[in-house]
Amino acid sequence: MHGHILQLCVIQAVASFIHLEPKNATLLRGSEVHFNCSTDESWDVMTWLLGGRTVLTISVEHGPLGRDEHVSTVNHSTSSLSMWELVLMNASFSSIVQEVICELLPTRLGRSSSALFVQEKGNVRILESDLSVQEGMLVTFHCQASGWYPDPSVSWVVSGTTVDRGDYNTSSLQDPNGLFNSTSVLQIKAETSSSVECWASVSAAVAHQSSSVKLTVVAPKAPQDYTVVIAVIVSVCTIILLAVLILILYYRKKLSKSSSGNKVSSSSWTVNLSRRRRSVADETRGKVNPGYHAEDVTSSGHHDLRNRADSTINIISPPRVRGERITASALFKTSGGISDTSV
Structure with a gap:
């Protein structure tokens, strides 16, 4: 038990002889990092290790031994303190923490370590x-x-x-x-x-x-508004319908007037014809025609008389109204009136 306590005291005392700073260093791959190892004790050889591999050896008498393009060193020692700086250039990436060790010989001086953490920027x-x-x-x-x-x-x-x-x-x-x-x-x-x-x-x-x-x-697309279009279409259609309706009413009125005029003309002709018949009948009623001889009325004479009556009917026939039919009775009445007139 006492021996273990003594060993811990010795380790602590040895560690106090060597100082390595910084204790932790974090940098990006390709960057540069600086470590300082110092002691107030005398030493012969200083060795620097990175990840278990020796990267630099320094002799008290001859200084740095060997050359490495990725490592350099600077002596900051004074009369009372020995201090060397390790410069790691273009630090390489490692997914694990790398240990940096400064070791002094003789071995009784021991070593000191720091942690180097190299990160990668993607x-x-x-x-x-x-x-x-x-x-x-x-x-x-x-x-x-x-x-x-x-x-x-x-x-x-x-x-x-x-x-x-x-x-x-x-x-x-x-x-x-x-x-x-x-x-x-x-x-x-x-x-x-x-x-x-x-x-x-x-x-x-x-x-x-x-x-x-x-x-x-x-902005969101507004739904298309067809109100104006619909209003214009309705207005145009309304105007067209009104125009068509006016034309229809105009032609119907015109046709109605034409039909009424034809009917009036036919009625006037009929009235005039009736008046003539009555006047002829009144003039000949009860009078003797001295030029009339029954024996002169032969078949040929009768035939000539009928032909003259027919031609008279054709001459004074009234104008027909569209759709109006002249019946046989009307023709007989007309021919009778003419016969009476000619007798």
């Missing part, structure tokens, strides 16, 4: 291009962040305002190389035209990676 893009949608529609955007380590932080910004994390979903997968590929889905309601940005970043990045598209919101 790329980000929104899969959709610029969109133009109607107001009120739901629009979905997909953001893909590829080749990141560790899992990137993905966020959305709409018109300069960060979207709440609860309004989008993000999922990630790690590939065989240890890099993460993340996909984020955002759904928003189109209200005003705006810019939509997707940001991705890791802690070592000074600035985020971003991708943006434009969302243009247009």
Whole structure:
């Protein structure tokens, strides 16, 4: 028990002889990092190890031994303190934390270590291009962040305002190389035209990676109003119908007047004919015709008399009214009147 406590005290005392700073360093692949190893004890050889591999050896008498294009060193020692700076240039990516060790010989001085965390910055893009949608529609955007380590932080910004994390979903997968590929889905309601940005970043990045598209919101298409068209059509049809109705009434009135005139003419002719018959009958009634001889009336004479009567009828026949028929009795009456007149 006492031996274990003594061992811990020795380790703590040894550690106090060597100081390695910083204790933790995080940077992006390809960046440069600085570590300082210092002690107030004397030493012969200083060895730097990265991930278990020796990258630099320094001799008190000869200084740095060997050359590495990715490693450099700077001596900051004073009369009371020995301090050397290790500069790692173009840090390589590793999906695991790399241990940086500063070891001093003789071995009684021991070693000190720090953690080096190298991150990878990938790329980000929104899969959709610029969109133009109607107001009120739901629009979905997909953001893909590829080749990141560790899992990137993905966020959305709409018109300069960060979207709440609860309004989008993000999922990630790690590939065989240890890099993460993340996909984020955002759904928003189109209200005003705006810019939509997707940001991705890791802690070592000074600035985020971003991708943006434009969302243009247009007013919804108004339903076509046919009121004016219908009103014009109804007005035109009404005018046409009125014109047709007026024409029909005009022609009907004209035909009615023509028919009435024909009827009046026929009636006047009939009245005149009747008056003539009565006047002839009145003049010859009860008088003896001295030129009449019964024996002169022969068949041929009778035939000539009938022919003259027929021709007289044809000459004084009244104008016919359309649709009016002259009956046989009327003809006989007419011929009788003429015969009486000629006798």
